[in-house]
Amino acid sequence: MSRLPGIALDQWRGQGKSFEFHGHAMRYWQAGVGEPLLLIHGFPTASWDWHYLWQPLSERYRVIACDMLGFGDSAKPRGHAYSLLEQADLQQALLTHLGITAEVHVLAHDYGDSVAQELLARHHEGRMQMASCVFLNGGLFPETHHPVLLQKLLLSPVGPLIGRLFSRQKLATSFAKVFGPNTQPSPAELDDFWSLIARNDGPAVMHRLIRYMPERRIQRDRWVAAMQRGGVPLRVIDGAVDPISGAHMVARYRELIADADTVLLEGIGHYPQTEAPEQVLAHYLVFREGLARANH
Template identity: 65%
Template sequence: MPMAEIPLCVWRTRGQSFTFRGQSIRYWTAGQGTPLLLLHGFPTGSWDWHYLWGPLAQRYRVVACDMLGFGDSAKPVDHAYSLMEQADLQQALLAHLQIDQPVDVLAHDYGGSVAQELLARHHEQRANIASCVFLNSGLFPEGCRMLLLQKLLLSRLGWLVARSFSRDDLVRHLTRVYGPCTHPSESVLDDFWSMLAANRGTRVLHRLAGYVPERLQHRDRWTQALQGAVPLRLIAGAVDPLYGAHMVEHYRRHVPTADVVLLQGIGHHPHTEAPQQVLRHYLAFREPAQGFGSLKVARF
């Protein structure tokens, strides 16, 4: 199946907008069939999914947005950003698109925490989630490791760190979480910076970083939601220093009959580092009868 790249300049032309609580949100949708909601990570945006977008749209109705404070969506300066509100945003987007059937979710990093909140709401009968696949996400706060950047953004000087944040800073921190042979090109790094810098996004980085303590606040409720709510799979880049093999061990301890795919040599961004593998294992999870296989654990 082709894994053609969608250039960021083209991706942006295909976006649409809707208003969420007075703020403009950019979103994308394509394909037909059962709805598949894609949730991006920190600190970029939905363009992260561009390798998988076309292949997934051939099978499902894919939906993604730049969450509030990210990408090309609004980035209000004095806003109290929250994972809870981002989950509200996802439900508002689905309502805007008149999607009221069960939704499958594919989530990465920050989006994984939003997905956990949606799973908790499903457990509480306030959302309708059919399945969820996580890519390298901080599912258990006791297993999370933070970059120096995250620690600085959470400090009392976080506002100053955010305002002085540059492309060089982004490159320095991002390249530390990739696999040894899968580093992004300078062009991709330019595009990551373009998403972050849009709408003067560096001004809100320290506010967005509040998701780190928020994970701890909701830890028990979110862990309970992982235990038998809907079909789950974790596809993890093994050498991710943030949420790699060590997070997989936490997942196995807390999730009965854990369904895990561990990608050797892959870092924090498996959907851009190894999109062919991610696609294959995602389809194996969704469509095992189609011959994609259904291994509980795969190592490469």
């Protein structure tokens, strides 16, 4: 399978910049010129998830990404009440920090989908300007989200202990179940994912980050209404064999969203941007070319 070249983690980390959000040190990346494109990563990983797509997207757009609070190379404060709404505040603060006032295109994955749904709701409330949004595999609807055992345990009373016991081996076991059968992460990729999770004692806050699951249920109706409202072009590009939010989630999306624009990637699991980056890139660019034609 042809692979986009990607960016080695050490090199990626070297390209990062810092800014402060509510007194916390955050890491972010930007590249390219043109219309702003905000990339929002998932749980439990970080912005490096986008490394295969970063260069080809930056040749066309101004791409921006940060490691959210509690993730990757950003601060992971202990005892913090992590919230998807605060992560949306963070994305807006980053855009403000970069002086971006134009409409923003969004490409999101997993936990990042929920942050993008919140930004979409804020767009309709006049608090944000979103030009388009593309969702990769994520829990867009709590009723179709099938959490893995690790997520359930993190949310339980033993969550703090489960987080502290989380290891590279447990990550490998968890990822083996959610990646496609023929697109499993290599040992080197797992080392890199683990390095980002383990940074700043990340496992110690995982049981706090996981509170996004009940938060999604609280916000569900507002977020679904925002997707149903129209006015912002949406697409779902989804790894079909993902047990968490694969083909069953897309089926629900088609039931709830009029004129649903969806792409199913056969044989691909929960991380399409690392499992099948060329396919994600191709389907994303077709979506954007369609928007460009519609606007001319």
